[in-house]
Amino acid sequence: MGRAKLPRKSTNIDMTAMCDVAFLLLSFFILAAKFKPPEALKVTTPNSVYTRIVPERNVLMVTIDKAGKVYLSFSDNNTAEKADIIDAINTSKNLGLTAQEKAAFSKQPTAYIGAPFSQLKAFLDRLAVPDGLKDVNLSGIPVKDSANNELIDWVRAAKSAFSSSALAMKIVIRGDNDSKYPSFQGVIYSFKKNDELKFQLVTSPVSVPSGTDLWQLNQKTNTKGAS
């Protein structure tokens, strides 16, 4: 019996096309990736199950570092408001800041405030120089003593600056996992004094533990949405 002879085919596949696709996708993802701006203040945020993304525009951000020191910064698109804020603080506190010192805060997108009013002039001089704040022990904005909570003045200035340019200010608090509660309490107090009662706390996302009430709720809404 003669069997039909199958021609032996090579198992080698031409990988060039696949390689092209892989690198095309790779270049797409590299270009689409948003690089994190170098953060001057290092903070390890706590985890939460919330999924809402942190806003990026019109943000007043309060950062609490590991030692409980408080810093204030604003988002990149609020240069005009920043200039208003530093002007208002300069006049109300009689700090005698020069135009250059004010510009150090308002013109730099990553600039932050991390000193009490008494040391603000020296702080802004350092801020104007690149890397001028490296290895400097900053004292932060005083908040822990409710009689001397300087963040109240900053928030008031920010509030009026944002409302005069008709922007909705969003308050974001980025706290370190290990910072002690009194700093956070002081920050909240300063917002309460200004009638600002809605905050957003920056957290790292984690998934909802299975079997919990929220998990069951999510399951229910998911199946409802699918059907």
Next chain:
Amino acid sequence: MAEMDTSSGGGHKKGPGVKKSKKLSTRVDLTPMVDLGFLLITFFIFTTTMSQPTAMPLNLPKDVDKPEEQNKVKESAVLTIMLGKNDQIYYYEGLDPTKMQSTTFKGIRDIVIDKKRRTDPADFVVILKPTQDATYGNVVNIVDEMKIDDVKRFAQVDIAPAEYALIQKTEQANGIK
């Protein structure tokens, strides 16, 4: 596939003494390169979508001084959670702080759920009282726990001095520093 013509000469018939040079294949095995490409792709996909920080909304009630404007809660429907040193949690039901018991972040879920199942959902309120010794991470974790346990009403309140003294006493007795 384009391949280089490695044969020399342009149509000349070679003489009998000329050795034919061996044809070398220019094909390269691209499999490792593809592997590498996809490895990098997965890396970039994960880093771009996972590192996006999320926001936890926190709405505070306005401070009111007059007692008649304050929110009233049913004594039987209240669970008070106090945050102490070293991630310790102290809690009591109702309005009597002396019935305080201690637990940790691992045990608090069962306690909240247990209380939730026993009370009318319309009245159930959790009161959170962080002490001076708690960390910011503790506060976020407990607010997150409220979300996980689907507790609709919870309030963050400053701790009463009597309660703080009670916690300090318990901490001393338990040797927590």
